[in-house]
Structure formats: structure tokens, C-alpha cells
Amino acid sequence: MKLNTLFAFALAATVSAAPLHEPREQPHNQKNDQYEYRPVTKLDEGTLQVTDNDDPPKHTPHVYESKNWSGAVLKNQPEERYIYTSVRGRFTVPSVQYHGSHHKDESAAIWIGIDGFPDGTSMLQAGVSITVPEKGPVKYEIGVEWYPEPLQKLSYFPIHAGDVISIDIVANTSTTGTIIVDNESRGELARIPMQAPAKEPGENYWLMGQSVEWIVEDFQHPLANFSEVVFYNASAETSFYETVTLSEADVIILKPRQSESLSQVSIDSDSQLTVRYRG
Ligand SMILES: *[C@@H]1O[C@H](CO)[C@@H](O)[C@H](O)[C@H]1NC(C)=O
Ligand SMILES: *[C@@H]1O[C@H](CO)[C@@H](O)[C@H](O)[C@H]1NC(C)=O
Numbered sequence: 001m002k003l004n005t006l007f008a009f010a011l012a013a014t015v016s017a018a019p020l021h022e023p024r025e026q027p028h029n030q031k032n033d034q035y036e037y038r039p040v041t042k043l044d045e046g047t048l049q050v051t052d053n054d055d056p057p058k059h060t061p062h063v064y065e066s067k068n069w070s071g072a073v074l075k076n077q078p079e080e081r082y083i084y085t086s087v088r089g090r091f092t093v094p095s096v097q098y099h100g101s102h103h104k105d106e107s108a109a110i111w112i113g114i115d116g117f118p119d120g121t122s123m124l125q126a127g128v129s130i131t132v133p134e135k136g137p138v139k140y141e142i143g144v145e146w147y148p149e150p151l152q153k154l155s156y157f158p159i160h161a162g163d164v165i166s167i168d169i170v171a172n173t174s175t176t177g178t179i180i181v182d183n184e185s186r187g188e189l190a191r192i193p194m195q196a197p198a199k200e201p202g203e204n205y206w207l208m209g210q211s212v213e214w215i216v217e218d219f220q221h222p223l224a225n226f227s228e229v230v231f232y233n234a235s236a237e238t239s240f241y242e243t244v245t246l247s248e249a250d251v252i253i254l255k256p257r258q259s260e261s262l263s264q265v266s267i268d269s270d271s272q273l274t275v276r277y278r279g
């Protein structure tokens with residue numbers, strides 16, 4: 001509650017009285033069983049590989065593991081008074097090929113978002129989902145989402161492996177946002193006003209602004225071999241209008257079973273991280 005109050009306070013100056021757009025019809029199937037969308041478990045520190053670099057992170061990242069996702073997260077501490085109000089980054093859509101022998105579609109999704117950590121009760125995110133059928137072309141799709149409302153695919157933008165996609169996510173208030181998607185070679189593709197989904201009549205989900213993240217998700221097992229995703233120009237802004245970098249980021253590795261980790265994460269610099277597929 002405290003955070004929400006702060007959020008409203010910090011943003012009051014930029015909020016207009018009128019809604020951003022006509023509210024969309026809200027889905028009816030929002031149950032609490034979706035509450036722990038992205039559960040994580042904290043691991044020992046020290047398993048992280050930090051790449052040698054002239055500009056190394058100043059803090060030792062905490063390492064968490066998840067069954068579904070992997071990447072880097074910036075999170076505020078309850079005693080810190082700021083919250084995150086925007087996040088951005090770029091990545092190249094990886095070229096992916098079918099590699100398994102299980103005859104199921106493989107998949108991976110690349111996301112940049114606000115409030116996916118620790119459990120993503122309500123989060124605002126945008127990214128690219130990749131579906132790799134055993135035979136036939138790989139499907140790459142851009143989408144935006146204010147979870148728990150389902151993904152809204154921007155199917156009017158065809159994307160391909162090798163495209164450089166830049167994403168900027170702004171929480172204008174705790175219940176309204178703007179997502180800007182650019183294609184490096186084409187310029188701005190879309191500027192999408194977002195509105196928090198309804199929770200109950202008269203009450204919406206809202207963002208707490210407690211984390212921002214750059215991740216790859218295994219949204220529908222088995223995971224596709226995405227080789228590696230490099231997020232660059234990664235940064236976020238706080239309710240104090242400060243820009244924050246990856247220097248304080250923690251990492252999440254993807255570990256569906258006790259014995260194996262499917263990903264490796266490195267914080268390469270204050271503005272770049274890499275998520276590698278390990279198979
Ligand atoms: C991004 O730019 C590339 C190169 O110009 C183009 O092939 C691709 O279709 C563009 N993607 C979108 C979504 O506009
Ligand atoms: C929300 O933020 C975006 C990006 O900064 C801005 O373009 C837009 O005008 C803002 N909307 C409102 C209602 O403040």
C-alpha cells in the first residue's frame with residue numbers, strides 16, 4: 001500500500017483527469033491460481049559468471065533460480081523510497097532452429113518488463129515470442145501484455161531473426177502505461193497505450209514498481225535453443241526521475257530440474273546483459 005501511495009504521489013503531476021483511452025473489455029477468468037506466475041527460489045551467491053569487462057558491476061549479484069525464466073532483474077528494497085516507472089532495452093531477434101527429438105513445438109519469449117519479480121501478480125511487459133515447430137517456418141511475434149490480461153500480439157508487424165527491436169515501457173501511473181516498440185532499421189513501429197486489467201468490479205490490478213527485468217522465458221515447454229540474447233542499452237527510471245543501470249542487477253537462471261541449468265546469465269556492463277542457452 002505504501003508503494004502504491006508513493007507511486008500515485010510521484011506521478012500525480014503527469015496524470016490527466018481523463019482516461020488514456022476507452023477501457024477495453026476485461027477478461028473474466030482472473031483467478032488466484034495465476035498468482036505465482038513466475039516463482040523464484042534464491043540460490044547461493046557465487047555461481048554467477050561475470051564477464052571480464054572494463055566496466056564491471058560494482059555489487060555481487062544475488063542469483064535466483066526459476067523453472068520458467070532467466071535474465072536480470074533490478075528490484076527495490078522495501079525501505080527504499082523510489083519505485084520503477086520505466087524500463088528500456090534493445091535486442092536482436094535470434095535465429096532459432098528446431099533441435100529436439102520430442103516432436104513438440106519448442107518456444108522461447110524475450111521480454112522487457114515492470115514487476116515480473118518476484119511473482120508477477122500484475123506486470124507490464126513487451127517482447128518477442130518464438131515458436132519453433134518440428135517442421136515448417138519458425139514463428140516470431142511481437143506482443144505487449146499487462147498481466148494477467150492475455151498477450152496482445154502485434155501481428156501487423158512481421159518480424160524476423162536478425163531484426164533489432166527496441167522496447168520502452170513507461171508506467172504513466174500505477175494503472176496506465178505506454179509501450180513504445182521500435183525497429184532499428186524502420187523507426188517507431190508502435191506506441192501502445194496500456195490499461196491495467198480489472199481485478200473485481202471497481203478495482204484494477206496495479207503496478208507496484210518494485211522491479212524491472214530483461215528476460216527469456218520458457219513459456220510452453222520444451223525450450224527452444226535461442227543461442228543467446230544480448231540485451232543492450234538497458235536502463236530504467238525511478239519515481240525520482242533518476243536513471244538506474246544494471247550495476248545493481250540480480251540474475252535469475254532457468255533450472256527446471258534439480259540437476260541442470262538451461263541458461264547462463266552474464267552482466268556484461270552497466271547497460272548490457274547476455275542470456276545464453278545451455279541445453
Ligand atoms: C524491421 O526492419 C527489417 C529491415 O528493414 C525488416 O525486414 C522487418 O520487416 C522490420 N520489422 C518490422 C516489424 O517492421
Ligand atoms: C505516458 O508516457 C509516455 C512516454 O513518456 C508519453 O509519451 C505519454 O504522453 C504519457 N501519457 C500520459 C497520459 O501522461
Ligand SMILES: *[C@@H]1O[C@H](CO)[C@@H](O)[C@H](O)[C@H]1NC(C)=O
Binds near residue numbers: 038
Ligand atoms: C512454469 O513451469 C512449471 C513447471 O515446468 C509449469 O507447471 C508452469 O505452468 C510454468 N508456468 C508458466 C507461467 O509458464
Ligand SMILES: *[C@@H]1O[C@H](CO)[C@@H](O)[C@H](O)[C@H]1NC(C)=O
Binds near residue numbers: 233272
Ligand atoms: C547502445 O548500445 C550500443 C552497443 O553496445 C552502444 O554502442 C551505444 O552507445 C548505446 N547507446 C546508448 C544511448 O547507450
Ligand SMILES: *[C@@H]1O[C@H](CO)[C@@H](O)[C@H](O)[C@H]1NC(C)=O
Binds near residue numbers: 099225227277279
Ligand atoms: C544452440 O544453437 C547454436 C547455434 O545454432 C549452437 O551453436 C549450439 O551448439 C546449440 N546449443 C545447444 C546446447 O544445443
